């Protein structure tokens with residue numbers, strides 16, 4: 006039984022792109038300080054879920070509650086102001102601003118400051134005077150995450166944060182996510198194809214198939230259950 010203590014609650018969500026419905030009655034709960042991993046095969050609706058929470062898809066039904074208050078009618082920037090931050094798959098940074106300007110321009114008061122983001126990503130500190138378009142893919146991803154943190158969100162949505170990164174940068178990102186999780190009361194929704202990496206750094210998981218949740222439970226339990234992994238995440242259907 007979930008109580009009203011949930012930081013983020015999604016109830017019976019139905020959404021998609023135009024006439025095409027992707028999410029069919031999806032529900033989830035996220036608590037403060039918790040990391041919830043979202044896994045599932047390609048094309049099942051993971052990115053659509055994140056984009057619906059932030060307000061970028063066509064919402065057809067269901068509730069998105071932040072601290073019990075519905076946000077589904079709010080424009081994306083208002084959801085962001087309410088405390089939901091998003092790190093998209095395609096790292097969105099301002100190419101003509103420096104690293105430091107990219108971080109400062111979105112800053113809101115809270116625990117996450119420029120100093121703390123630089124502590125998390127020393128590479129960004131080294132690159133503080135470089136422009137967004139002078140960064141490597143990995144550095145752009147660090148900057149995209151740093152920007153989200155600078156807004157001091159209550160809920161952080163991470164969509165495949167290590168996709169397409171070189172192995173050494175993947176290490177750096179995962180390390181940062183581990184340290185980020187260890188601090189504060191932020192709730193994190195982590196969408197990840199590499200389910201083993203994601204399950205190892207989360208409390209709970211949901212598995213999505215055809216736009217709905219087909220499994221939910223502790224991440225450690227799914228990681229230990231190869232039959233369940235094969236059924237929900239294996240290559241064969």
Ligand SMILES: Nc1ncnc2c1ncn2[C@@H]1O[C@H](COP(=O)(O)OP(=O)(O)OP(=O)(O)O)[C@@H](O)[C@H]1O
Nearest residue numbers: 022025027045046047048049050051052053054198
């Ligand atoms: N911008 C869009 N416009 C129309 N349809 C889209 C759009 N983005 C995704 N879709 C469709 O929505 C469905 C779900 O896609 P989504 O990207 O949410 O899946 P996913 O689980 O994140 O997959 P992947 O792991 O490949 O990123 C797919 O059928 C996809 O073609």
